[in-house]
Amino acid sequence: MTTVAGKPALGSIAARLERLPHSRWHIKVRFLIGAVTFFEAFDQLLAASALPVLMKEWNLSTGQATFAVTSASIGMLLGALAAGWLGDRIGRVRTVALGVAITGLSSLAVALSGGIEMFSLFRFVQGLGIGGVVPVAATYINEIARSDKRGRFVLLYEMIFPAGLAAATLLAVWVIPAFGWRAMFLIGALPVLIAVMLPRHVEESPRWLLSRGRTAEAEAAIARIEAEVARATSEELPGPAPSVNPVDEPKGTLMDLFRGRYLRRTSVLAGLWFAAYYVNHGISTWLPSLYTKEFGLDLTTALVFTLLSNVTGLLGTFVMAMLIDRTGRRPALIGAFVGTALSLGVLALAGATSGGQVALFASCTTFFLYAINAGLYLYSPELYPTFNRAKGAAFGGLWNRFGVILGPVAVGAIIGAGGGLALVFAQLAVMGAVGAVIAWFAVETKGRTLEELNA
Secondary structure: OOEEOOEEOHHHHHHHHHOOOOOHHHHHHHHHHHHHHHHHHHHHOHHHHHHHHHHHHOOOOHHHHHHHHHHHHHHHHHHHHHHHHHHHHOOHHHHHHHHHHHHHHHHHHHHOOOOHHHHHHHHHHHHHHHHHHHHHHHHHHHHHOOHHHHHHHHHHHHOHHHHHHHHHHHHHHHHHHHHOHHHHHHHOOOHHHHHHHHHHHOOOOHHHHHHOOOHHHHHHHHHHHHHHHHHHHOOOOOOOOOOOOOOOOOOOOHHHHHOOHHHHHHHHHHHHHHHHHHHHHHHHOOHHHHHHHOOOOOHHHHHHHHHHHHHHHHHHHHHHHHHHHHHOHHHHHHHHHHHHHHHHHHHHHHOOOOHHHHHHHHHHHHHHHHHHHHHHHHHHHHOOOHHHHHHHHHHHHHHHHHHHHHHHHHHHHHHHOOOOHHHHHHHHHHHHHHHHHHHOOOOOOOOOOHHHHOO
């Protein structure tokens, strides 16, 4: 076995992961981590589904409603920063489990809130968990995937996220009218059970263990994975191919994301995340309320229209999963941003005159937006070395939280000032076009191992 400085090289562990055929082990891990991501998405959209009811029940102004929605987003911003550091410090699996526990317990506290102040406080705490889990979970899935099929493997996993968003809206259609908004947040507390199970059933990333100098644990983890894959396939595993071996594994700091070639990668990534989530949450947060307030639709119809957008988003993620290993990351992201800008631009020019019209074009928009978001969760961890991978992915998550906060605030400000819906969708279309320009400068990562990309 190749060694560096008296220990097995990272490339050796990477090569052993790269040669593993797809098996029940991959499905099990993707399912367990996917269950985490599903509930994080579910919890993320709960406030938007509950907002029309809360505005009536607590007589909220537009400003109070905006604060209730963005409190979780501020928590997600800080959670992304903390989780990036923790993911590289204590491990991917432990960080994900901790974030899931915070999310679930906070959802229970939200359900017991008696006013908008406590609601917003506990949504902030819940946001800490949500913001930390998703980028670190995506980092883990990237690190166990083969380079030749990494795009499809990761994005099929990422389909769980829009599925969670769709499930939140679907359940809201039935649960909120029948049992009230608090019942939705009680359901959102279920991830606490997953937090207990995760460390027992999912191996820590061997790539991360080795990058921390925990060589024996990395060898033991990859050996257990190999044994499980061999049992699942009933075949002898192929020998590992030669791989790129880093000379050494430094500890890594946040400032490394802004040095040398990583400055361009980090700058482009920040812009892509911001543009995508500014548009995404500018639409998704306000859609149920727009349908009820602007077009006079009943709550059930509004939630059904919102569900339609989430379903098309799920379809967009699937299409991206099927194409991204063929087209490459850069062309796929450019195309999806252009589709976003065109869908919103047409809606703005049409004047957004009816709920059905908005539902149609908003659903076209989410088809492209969800594809972008899933693509970025694949792309972000690819750009950084193992010792800084969670920080890099989480830093992208930090910028998406800026978008998550400012998108709904901008839309709320336009509505509060009496601006028309055409203006709302026009400014979102412009941001989609900006995203397409930024994507033009992205580094292509298709078909290369994580070690090759960062050698």
